[in-house]
Amino acid sequence: MNKYLQLSEVCIDFPTPKGPFRALDKVSLNIAQGEFVSLIGHSGCGKSTVLNIVAGLHQATSGGVLLEDREVNAPGPERAVVFQNHSLLPWLSAYQNVELAVKQVFRRTKSKAEMRDWIIHNLELVHMTHAMDKRPDEISGGMKQRVGIARALAMEPKVLLMDEPFGALDALTRAHLQDSLMEIHADLGNTVIMITHDVDEAVLLSDRIVMMTNGPAATIGEILQIDLARPRKRVELAGDARYNHFRKEVLAFLYERQRKVEDIGAQKRAPQAASSTRVPLAKQA
Amino acid sequence: MKSITLLSISQNPGRLLPTADQLMRLGRGLILPLVGIFLFLFLWANAAKMIDTSLGQFPGPGQVWEQAANLAAEHQQERQREQDFIARQDVRNAQILTANPQAHVEIRPYTGKPTFLDQVGTSLFTVLSGFILASLIAIPLGILIGLNESAYAAVNPLIQLFKPVSPLAWLPLVTMVVSAVYVSQDPAFSKSFLISMFTVLLCCLWPTVINTAVGVANVSKDLLNVSQVLRLGALPHVFKIIVPASLPLMFTGLRLSLGIAWMVLIAAEMLAQSPGLGKFVWDEFQNGSSNSLGRIMVAVLAIGFIGFLLDRAMLLLQQKVSWDKNAILR
Numbered sequence: 108m109n110k111y112l113q114l115s116e117v118c119i120d121f122p123t124p125k126g127p128f129r130a131l132d133k134v135s136l137n138i139a140q141g142e143f144v145s146l147i148g149h150s151g152c153g154k155s156t157v158l159n160i161v162a163g164l165h166q167a168t169s170g171g172v173l174l175e176d177r178e179v180n181a182p183g184p185e186r187a188v189v190f191q192n193h194s195l196l197p198w199l200s201a202y203q204n205v206e207l208a209v210k211q212v213f214r215r216t217k218s219k220a221e222m223r224d225w226i227i228h229n230l231e232l233v234h235m236t237h238a239m240d241k242r243p244d245e246i247s248g249g250m251k252q253r254v255g256i257a258r259a260l261a262m263e264p265k266v267l268l269m270d271e272p273f274g275a276l277d278a279l280t281r282a283h284l285q286d287s288l289m290e291i292h293a294d295l296g297n298t299v300i301m302i303t304h305d306v307d308e309a310v311l312l313s314d315r316i317v318m319m320t321n322g323p324a325a326t327i328g329e330i331l332q333i334d335l336a337r338p339r340k341r342v343e344l345a346g347d348a349r350y351n352h353f354r355k356e357v358l359a360f361l362y363e364r365q366r367k368v369e370d371i372g373a374q375k376r377a378p379q380a381a382s383s384t385r386v387p388l389a390k391q392a
Numbered sequence: 393m394k395s396i397t398l399l400s401i402s403q404n405p406g407r408l409l410p411t412a413d414q415l416m417r418l419g420r421g422l423i424l425p426l427v428g429i430f431l432f433l434f435l436w437a438n439a440a441k442m443i444d445t446s447l448g449q450f451p452g453p454g455q456v457w458e459q460a461a462n463l464a465a466e467h468q469q470e471r472q473r474e475q476d477f478i479a480r481q482d483v484r485n486a487q488i489l490t491a492n493p494q495a496h497v498e499i500r501p502y503t504g505k506p507t508f509l510d511q512v513g514t515s516l517f518t519v520l521s522g523f524i525l526a527s528l529i530a531i532p533l534g535i536l537i538g539l540n541e542s543a544y545a546a547v548n549p550l551i552q553l554f555k556p557v558s559p560l561a562w563l564p565l566v567t568m569v570v571s572a573v574y575v576s577q578d579p580a581f582s583k584s585f586l587i588s589m590f591t592v593l594l595c596c597l598w599p600t601v602i603n604t605a606v607g608v609a610n611v612s613k614d615l616l617n618v619s620q621v622l623r624l625g626a627l628p629h630v631f632k633i634i635v636p637a638s639l640p641l642m643f644t645g646l647r648l649s650l651g652i653a654w655m656v657l658i659a660a661e662m663l664a665q666s667p668g669l670g671k672f673v674w675d676e677f678q679n680g681s682s683n684s685l686g687r688i689m690v691a692v693l694a695i696g697f698i699g700f701l702l703d704r705a706m707l708l709l710q711q712k713v714s715w716d717k718n719a720i721l722r
């Protein structure tokens with residue numbers, strides 16, 4: 108198997124007042140070029156931490172990450188991140204947000220006109236050219252997320268890292284963006300790691316689903332290969348026996364093998380925080 | 393045309409009358425402030441009658457208004473005199489030159505007493521110079537200590553130490569230092585100007601430094617991550633991420649600084665006898681005529697009003713440069 112991106116025995120300890128807190132323990136994973144991998148697991152298990160280590164925003168305490176056999180130890184545009192809450196610069200328009208990234212990555216290789224075309228091309232990919240002169244506070248949540256994706260794609264990353272890119276969106280918008288993402292992935296063949304809480308989303312989009320155990324010292328519990336033919340159509344798959352089998356596998360992992368017992372108490376104390384993660388799963392179950 | 397508009401009005405008579413909601417807003421926006429002002433004037437007028445000072449009765453709104461008119465008139469007289477002086481001088485010089493083309497003529501500047509309005513101008517110039525210079529120091533310093541925790545740890549004790557120092561304490565030191573250091577045959581600025589300006593500068597640095605530093609230190613982690621993923625260099629990081637993100641707090645600091653600068657300036661001018669509104673107040677106080685209290689009261693109101701205008705100007709500037717158009721600025 109092609110080892111484009113390798114995580115080998117990644118462990119991380121966060122310093123806390125009570126001593127080091129081991130968030131991840133020996134996470135090992137190989138990802139092939141062009142592969143679409145989802146990370147799924149209960150809230151707080153360490154999914155974002157894995158992504159941030161690949162991004163270079165966190166440093167592993169032991170173990171490490173190799174991209175094309177070179178060690179990752181700092182953030183960089185070849186590992187573009189789509190952040191959980193869009194993270195657009197609020198004082199720049201959609202166009203300017205993408206422009207900032209494009210200028211930084213291509214300032215030596217593209218002319219002004221080429222950069223402009225490239226920015227518009229990427230905004231077109233996410234169907235945002237009609238609102239490219241609007242600022243983030245003038246566009247909807249789904250549109251912001253799309254601009255965030257355009258910004259990441261415009262860096263022409265080797266690996267696209269997405270932290271719950273559609274988590275905060277309503278079901279219709281989410282479905283629409285999932286379709287766009289599948290199209291883009293089919294066209295460009297990016298290597299993608301996506302964090303999600305949504306079982307349907309994971310099965311629909313991924314080549315593999317990586318299921319993480321609960322923290323502390325979380326690690327990879329199981330890996331599920333999704334060999335459904337592409338292009339995938341959500342409506343057709345809804346009645347597909349294999350699709351439903353994969354869904355059931357993931358649900359069984361999350362709710363039987365990795366049930367979060369203490370979460371029920373936490374849910375009562377913090378209904379807001381818990382519901383954001385639980386409702387989508389409950390709907391599907 | 394006319395008949396059509398008339399018709400549409402008569403069909404819609406209700407639209408001419410303001411709604412209850414509009415009346416409420418009018419009341420809050422215009423009527424209530426007016427009520428407040430009239431109440432104040434009434435209380436002031438009555439209280440003034442009961443206060444007798446060695447310079448006569450405390451001035452009520454009427455006397456103060458009279459003095460304001462006097463001060464305006466004096467200003468115009470003074471300007472007239474200046475023009476007359478210059479005209480006379482020109483005529484005299486022309487006569488000398490016709491008699492003897494080789495003669496050396498002198499052009500002397502007019503040296504009249506500065507009027508109230510001149511003093512206002514001087515004060516404004518001094519305060520803005522001090523404030524702008526202070527901002528040029530405070531903003532970079534604030535950004536530096538906001539970005540770098542070691543720099544913050546090093547500078548913070550000094551800020552805490554100097555922040556509460558009253559301008560009156562600085563003044564003698566500033567006076568002595570300026571007198572010792574600023575020795576020039578042909579000074580571009582007068583010493584008194586420099587003394588007031590540096591005192592203002594020392595006192596109005598701190599709010600901008602502190603607020604900028606807080607704004608910079610609290611730039612959201614997400615934006616910092618974006619900058620890291622893009623591998624922005626140090627300067628683009630500061631100018632494209634840090635400065636815009638901390639602009640709102642920076643302006644909060646700048647507005648506080650300008651307010652302090654204006655307050656400090658009046659005190660400094662009064663004590664240092666440097667030209668400006670402060671000196672005007674002091675001179676009137678020393679003068680001790682029956683009009684003095686009224687004239688001082690004019691100055692007090694002018695100081696307040698100018699302070700208000702300065703704050704409004706900063707607010708407008710803030711609204712102009714702020715990216716968050718939804719933020720409620722007051």
Ligand SMILES: Nc1ncnc2c1ncn2[C@@H]1O[C@H](COP(=O)(O)OP(=O)(O)OP(=O)(O)O)[C@@H](O)[C@H]1O
Pocket residue numbers: 121122123128130148149150151152153154155156157322
């Ligand atoms: N900077 C940090 N310092 C200390 N502990 C941290 C830090 N970042 C994360 N953690 C801890 O590491 C664990 C994993 O956090 P992480 O954010 O990766 O979870 P997650 O799986 O992304 O959760 P969610 O699905 O809610 O986003 C949590 O227990 C969290 O408290």
Ligand SMILES: [Mg+2]
Pocket residue numbers: 154155156270
């Ligand atoms: Mg997370």
